[in-house]
Amino acid sequence: MxxxxxxxxxxxxxxxxxxxxxxxxxxxxxxxxxxxxxxxxxxxxxxxxxxxxxxxxxxxxxxxxxxxxxxxxxxxxxxxxxxxxxxxxxxxxxxxxxxxxxxxxxxxxxxxxxxxxxxxxxxxxxxxxxxxxxxxxxxxxxxxxxxxxxxxxxxxxxxxxxxxxxxxxxxxxxxxxxxxxxxxxxxxxxxxxxxxxxxxxxxxxxxxxxxxxxxxxxxxxxxxNFDGPLRQTALLTPHGGPEPGSGPGGFQINKTAAYAGIDTRETTGDTWQLVVTGRTGDVRLSREDLLRLPLHSAALPIACVEGWSTSDQWWRGVRLRDLAALVGYDDPADVLVESLQRRGAFRRAALRANQVADPRSLLALDVNGEPLTLDHGYPARIIVPAAPGVLNTKWVARMTFGDL
Known part of the structure; x- marks a missing residue:
């Protein structure tokens, strides 16, 4: 032979x-x-x-x-x-x-x-x-x-x-x-x-x-790689079992808040503020401030480098290009996104101007009609079409717009 x-x-x-x-x-x-x-x-x-x-x-x-x-x-x-x-x-x-x-x-x-x-x-x-x-x-x-x-x-x-x-x-x-x-x-x-x-x-x-x-x-x-019952046949890839939990947040989580070292006290409404930096300086926004801005929705999956992906979820939040406009960028620019995350890779992620410009690119506040759970990135996370999961940063703390 x-x-x-x-x-x-x-x-x-x-x-x-x-x-x-x-x-x-x-x-x-x-x-x-x-x-x-x-x-x-x-x-x-x-x-x-x-x-x-x-x-x-x-x-x-x-x-x-x-x-x-x-x-x-x-x-x-x-x-x-x-x-x-x-x-x-x-x-x-x-x-x-x-x-x-x-x-x-x-x-x-x-x-x-x-x-x-x-x-x-x-x-x-x-x-x-x-x-x-x-x-x-x-x-x-x-x-x-x-x-x-x-x-x-x-x-x-x-x-x-x-x-x-x-x-x-x-x-x-x-x-x-x-x-x-x-x-x-x-x-x-x-x-x-x-x-x-x-x-x-x-x-x-x-x-x-x-x-x-x-x-x-x-x-x-x-x-x-698929939705529905076929997912349950994926015995040799990560997250091959049932989807976690139920309800609006019942879809896959790669890194939990505990794994990432998130201090829940930093995510509460009294202490958390998003810092947006650009040409005109810094703008600080609470979650309530973000909810008062124009909100938009997009149905997008999360796809990770390990090969697993979720089905399309309905995300609702502020468009990234609208946040860029708040700090002086009428034409969308690159953005560096920083997380509250303390452990693991990709605590900082760069998005390009074409990703910021897409109307489906959001700083998401809700998913499937409910506020984000802590493990899904509460109080705010990035969601961008066609982007790897590592760029859909959770627990966002700062966004710096400009050439990277």
């Missing part, structure tokens, strides 16, 4: 799948643009790896939900294919001598980076999906730079091995019309076990096993 044909088929699947993972991963970083300076800045066109950053669009409003759903679901689905591919090339990993020439040495180095990078990226990705941060440092930094190292090795490996993989696939089709003893010896024949035991499963059976495992993982994770 182990041999170049088995490896070639798995390699073609991974070629397509990992390319999609890399592209959707880069788009995800463009959407929430974490601070990875000095190599990658928070601002488009800055930093060595920031060349592709752009102002993330707000239409369609489900854009990030789709992008991250594909990224996470596909990543989980490809795990059996990756493991089978690594198993199929184990003999090559331990061939001696380790390098027969300079070209062979470069190939072995790229293979080391490829295997190590794949294991690192898939492991950290799965841990992040499960909200299990056991690795040192920030997941965002590790996964971003790890992706570039891995994909560089992946491209080098594909450039070296794709012609061989395609030739082996053509030989596989040609052998159906030939007798085995007359068939041409395939390339990469060192992958074949020299003294194989009696077969216990055919190559077709092995493909069925890998495909079945991938299908099982897909079926038990994809439901988190």
């Amino acid at each position: 182990r041999g170049p044909r088995f490896t070639a088929v798995l390699g073609i699947v991974l070629l397509v799948g990992i390319t999609v993972l890399f592209v959707t991963g880069l788009l995800s970083y463009a959407a929430y643009n974490p601070n990875l300076s000095p190599v990658n800045d928070q601002t488009p066109d800055k930093g060595i790896l920031g060349f592709y950053l752009f102002s993330w669009p707000t239409n369609p409003y489900w854009l990030y939900r789709l992008n991250q759903g594909v990224h996470v679901t596909l990543g989980i689905t490809l795990i059996p294919v990756l493991l089978a591919k690594l198993w199929s090339v184990v003999p090559r990993l331990f061939t001696l001598p380790p390098a027969r020439s300079l070209a062979h040495a470069l190939e072995r180095i790229s293979l080391l980076l490829l295997v190590g990078g794949a294991l690192f990226q898939f492991t950290t990705g799965v841990l992040n999906v499960q909200l299990d941060y056991v690795f040192p440092g920030s997941f965002y930094t590790l996964h971003f730079y790890g992706a570039w190292v891995f994909f560089a090795a992946f491209v080098a490996h594909v450039a070296l091995k794709l012609p061989t993989a395609l030739r082996n696939l053509r030989r596989l089709r040609a052998e159906k019309a030939e007798k085995p003893e007359n068939a041409e010896k395939p390339e990469d024949s060192d992958l074949v076990t020299p003294r194989p035991a009696e077969p216990t499963v055919s190559r077709r059976g092995a493909f069925g096993l890998v495909g079945g495992a991938s299908l099982l993982l897909f079926a038990t994770s994809v439901g988190r």
